[in-house]
Amino acid sequence: MLAYAIRRLGLSVLILIVVMTAMYGMVFLVPGDPASLALGPRATPELKEALRERMGLDQPILTQILYFFGNVLQGDLGIDVWSKRPVLEQILEVFPNTLILGVVALGWALVMGILLGCAAVVWRDSWADRLLGVLSVSVISVPSFVVAIYALIVFAVWLNWLPAIGAGEAGDLGSQIRALILPAFAVGIGWVGYLARLIRASMLEVMEAPHIRTARAFGMRERDIVFRHALRVAIVPTISILAVGFGSILSSAVFVESVFSRPGIGTLITGAVEKRNYPVVMGTVLFMTGFYLLVVTAADLLIARLDPRVRDVLRG
């Protein structure tokens, strides 16, 4: 198990290096000089040269990459060209907002997905099952920023029940929760449908298994069979999907955070891209890639925890 965790970690570092090198290459392929763009059309050549030097753009690309990795190893993700603040500090400032949004969105989607997926299995082939099927596909098909805009119009503008923008007042938990409801709804709704479909399919397969017949033959209640025995088996393949899903949730957060003007990784990175604030773009991408790899690794370890057969294979 430990050897497996270490192997996974090594692989993650390798992926990070590949991602960062690709990012660096991209910056150089995109037309336009970051320094000129940053300073505007009226900057003198001397000013531009000074900024280029400060950003390290006058060095050969390989030197720049090595320099960058060296800094990353020391926990330095670079300095914001505009505000002169360390990039890591800015990321850590807004990351909790995005993390909470992602966790709450995926959390409510998972709870709803499990309940609806199991309901579809219990009432298999009934009109309720079919209705859930149609609704699931509908909510999967609608992009989260569209849901966000409609939710904003209905609940914030027309009904005025919930705040339209921001992440709530600092220190005021109530306002923070109220500010979280609409974005989490918008990000999670598609996942409710997706997870409900996924868990339904997984459950239907498990419910045909001989061990479910054993449980029935021993007189277990159908409800206990579904939630205590079948779900434990059916949830395992769902976990790796959830981990991958967390990545896609973070990217849909980019749009949803923009719609709700909610401070977060999404607003940070879109702002930085607009201003060609490369250190911030690179640092944020590196941070999110690292975080994502951590989530995927954690999911694999969780699967090993839940399925003793996987655990034994890993133990060798």
Added chain:
Amino acid sequence: MSVLSVEDLSVSYRIPGGRLRAVRDVSLSVGRGEVLGIMGESGCGKSTLAAAMIGLLPAGASVDGGVIRLNGADMLRLPVDEQRRLRGQSVAMVFQDPMTAFNPVLTIGRQLADFIGAHDAARHNRADIAAMLEKVGIPDPARCLGRYPHELSGGMRQRVAIAAALLMQPDVLIADEPTTALDVTMEAQIIHLLRDLRTSFDGAIVIVTHHLGVIAELCDRVAVMYAGEVVEEAAVDALFHDPRHPYTRALLSCDPAVVQPGIGHLPTIGGRIPDLSALPPGCAFAARCAMTDATCASPVPRHRAAGRSVLCHRSKA
């Protein structure tokens, strides 16, 4: 007094364009301390019959007629929840494949506790479960409770399955091909275990198998099924020494254990079982039977004599 009795039971499966009649007008009964064997080749309806006895027919199957009585109660007409309560408590089942019969992600102890908890959470504790595991020959039962199914061998899992079935002290134990999925040494051990059980278990036992050795070793009485019908029923000794129905005779002569050495081939019964969705009139075995004549196409009489019944035109009980 019979604990479990089946009267004129018919079960069919819904298939495209008709119904597949898997069990036809079967009547059987088994009393306390008695072991009934249900024997037949694949597709004869014996497993469907066993599933009906515990009220767990697969999807698409339905009872067309007949009665199943458990301690006198009409099982099929009980409310669903009452039926569920009887399962595990009054009638318990051991399945064919111990490899897949347990939930792969829950420990043995957790599963057994859940089975008991479905009926009476208070009555049994871990020590009782461990004692029952010890009784069926599990070494170190306390450790076994903390293990997952894949960590046990097939033979051990089948022992656990038998222990699970006995935990609630049911009136009837149904074993559907309990040794078929095991290798030969394991099979012998499970047969011994079931034979030892006969002395300590006071309920009725029903063993469904195609294995003549299992029948000979364990059963008091045996019902031979063919194409969904019980074609012959008799005491085990009488059936093995003096089979009356042509199908029983053919089946016994195919047993590798009785084939004369040196004949160079294993005998088989020519032809195949009839299409259960389009049965011929009269005797279902007629097409494969050496004794067939014109009368065999008419409805078949059941002959009864002391402890025996035979469904045939040409043979008497």
